[in-house]
Amino acid sequence: MESIHKAIQSGAGVYYSRSHKGLWVKGATSGDTQELIDIRWDCDADALQFTVKQKGTGFCHLQTATCFGPYSGLSRLERTLQDRKASAPAKSYTARLFREPKLLQAKIMEEASELCEASSKEDIAAEAADLLYFALAKCIAADVDLAAIERNLDLKSMKTTRRKGDAKPQWAQKIGLEELPSGKATPNGLPSKETVKEAASIPKDKEDPAGLDNGRIQMRRYKTSETEPSALATLLQRPSQRSTDQIMNIVNPIIKDIQSNGDTALLKYTHKFEKATSLTSPVLNSPFPEHLMRIPPETISAIDTSFENIRRFHAAQQEPKPLQVETMPGVSCSRFSRPIERVGLYVPGGTAVLPSTALMLGVPAMVAGCKQIVLASPPRPDGTITPEIVYIAHKVGATGIVLAGGAQAIAALAYGTESVPKVDKILGPGNQFVTAAKMIVANDTSAGVGIDMPAGPSEVLVVADKSAEPAFVASDLLSQAEHGSDSQVVLITVGLGEAQVQAIEAEVHAQASALPRVDIVRGAIAHSVTLEVGSIEEAMRLSNQYAPEHLILQVERAERVVAMVENAGSVFVGAWTPESVGDYSAGVNHSLPTYGYAKQYSGVNLSSFTKHITSSTLTPDGLKTISGAVMQLAKVEELEAHRRAVSIRLEHMEKKS
Incomplete structure (x- = not known):
């Protein structure tokens, strides 16, 4: 705390350093100081992130800008322009731009016009680069740096409503664009007034190059022996999500609205986000009407089989009797479990209907003996819930289904409304808004509600050696990539030659091209990687570092490799164990920690629905x-x-x- 106080007080980079045996003011001896711009929490609020402006050669003792190599891209251009402004040769072009503001203004307008006219990918990239150069030159001339621009962008992104965004008349007329009356549809069918809606996995269009390499659907490939450890850590980073500030700016008002206005607010958001405008009640109470559970016999059979396997596995987790220990003569300690009385189970809608999640949450809640089980899931536009989910709610003894999704459903479960009963714990996966809402209500002491775990987009890591069948490997990667374009898949090959890796890549392309959700797959492939390693020990070290939600071991003697697993949500052992069986019917739970949280959290299990009470008798x-x-x-x-x-x-x- 002393270093933080000193940093805020001095406006400089001040840290606590073991090697310096106390406070360390960056640059006190080297002269390479830092001007403190901003302090904020990192993504999981266990570290502080300093935003600073470097003064001097940089942060690293090797006289580089950072410990991760020299600046690149816009950061490199910014430093170059700042250097030129301070000491540019008199005849340099950049110096001329700084001396002649009208020339700089003309060049910005020229390059903006050329960018508007560019059509090919190469020309657009080239013209955009030119425009960014001249635009940043104007900024540096006025002592405006990239940090100021980024702060401005962050502030603008937090706005939930904005002006229409139409072009000013002189520019609209110049290209023959007619102004549209407020609220009218634009030529592409979208409303002219910008609205805010929940984020969803958005498929890439067919012209987008995401996930393609020379026209093939292919993951980026790296040999770990030729890649720096810091670069490997970067490669294994999850896809970036919206900033915490952006999400909270949307979620907090929704939660407060539900707290203040109950059912009215809940229905308002369901009408808005789910388009279920005919809905007049936010809850479907049990007993559920038969006509809402009409599903094909083969689907009933599949659900019943999965239900029974999940029930058996979770029933086996029950403690046969209370734990009792005499710690010393006359001092007896015991521990016994009791079910959580009221649980809320969130079943996402989004790009896919997930009755399997209703099973994975509802069955263990039933086995644990929870007195009140409430499901929440976004309704369809006609106001009904997928019949498979209603059937499962009936089988697990749910008292009702909240017809809502997103942050509004979480808030309703946490605080209760006129129709929605307040619960003691909320479980289930969801998008960034659902996760943010769960974290907010769990930290609100007035809500008095717990949650299972933070959860993000789905992910899988497959370890494959020479014994692996390429078609099996590809199918496992794609089964997770199709969840959403924000999903991530990682392949680690152990001792494979070029021809063997190419065989897997060929299968990925062929199988992905045949999938109905190929555009979503391409979005996921765009931030997915293949790592080539030389040993199973290295593969498992990287896997444990990544801490995947799903870990698939397609290697020889896979059962022995399980002993090397330190961090994973669930492990699928051997060639004949696809991740799909865990998602649906094997019996293990598929509600698992993602985004690296497998280092700290377990997946949903029977103990997720119980609490332990201790007692002492002397x-x-x-x-x-x-x-x-x-x-x-x-x-x-x-x-x-x-x-x-x-x-x-x-x-x-x-x-x-």
Whole structure:
């Protein structure tokens, strides 16, 4: 805290350093100082992120801008322009731009016009680069740096409503664009007024090059022996999500609206986001009408099979009897479990209907003996819920289904409304808004609600050696890539030659091209990687570093490799165990930690729906035996009432004896 206080007070980069044995002011000796611009939490609020402006050669002791190599891209251009402004040769072009603002203004207009006229990808990239150069030159001339521009972008992105965004008349007329009356549809069918809606996995269009390499659907490939460790860590980063500030700016008002206006607000958001404008009640209560559960016999059979396997696996997790230990003579300690009374189970809608999630959450809640089980899931535009989900809600004994999704459903479960009962714990996956809402209500003491875990987009890591069948490997990668364009898949090959890796890549392209959700797959492939390693030990080290939601071991003697797993949500062992069986019917739970949280969290299991209570029972002799230790520690902590609670009993014993 002292370093943070000093940093804020001085406006400089100040840190706590073990090597310096205390506070370290960056640049105190080297002269390479930092001007502190901003301080904020990182993504999971366990570290602080400093935004600074470097002064001097940079941060690293090797005289580079950062410990991750030299600046590149816009950051490199910014430094170059700043250097030119300070000491450019008199005849340099950049110096001329700084001296002649009208020339710079003309060049910005020229390059903007050429970018508007460019059509090929190469020309657009080239013209955009030219425009960025001249635009940044104008900024640097006015002492406006990239950090200021980025802060401005962040502030603008937080706005939930904006002006129409139509072009100003002089520019609209120049290209023959007619102004549209407010609220009218634009030529592409979209409303002219910008609105805010929940984020979803958006498929890439067919002209987008995402996920393609020379026209093929292919992951980027790297040999770890030729890649720096810091670069590997970057390659294994998950796809970027919206900033916390952006999400909170949308989620917090929704939560407050539900708290204040209950059912009215909940229906308002369901009408807005799900287009279910005919819906008049936000809850479907049990018993559920038969006509809402009409599904084909083969689907009923599949659900019933999965239901029973999931029930068996979670029933086996029940504790046969309370734990009881005599820690010393006359001192008995025990622990027993009780079900959480009221649970809310969130079943996402989004790009795919997920009745399997209703099974994975509802069955263990039923097995645990939760007294009240409430599901929440976005309704269809006609106001109904997918019949498979209603059937599962009926089988697990749910008392109702909340007809809502997103942050609004989480808020309704956390605080309760006129129709939605308040719950004690919320479980289930969802998008960034659902996750943010879960975190907010869990941290609100007035809500008094717990959550299962933070969860993000789906992910899989496959480890494959020479024994792996290329078609199997490709199918496992694609089964997760089709979840959403924000999903990520990672392949680690162990000792494979070029021809063997290419065989897997050929299968990925062929299988992906035949999928109905190929555009979504391409979006996921765009930020997915293949890493070539030389040993199973290296493969598992990287896997444990990544901590995947799903880990698939397509290697020889896979059962032995399981002993090397330290971090994973769920492991699928051997060639005949696709991840799909875990998603649906094997019995293990598919509600798992993502985004690296497998290092700290377990997947949903029976204990997710129970709580443990401990008890202590002492005899008079037991209290005498332990009293010395208790009273001495109470004395050390200066908690006199604690000490007397023991001493008074001892005195009472002496009087009776």
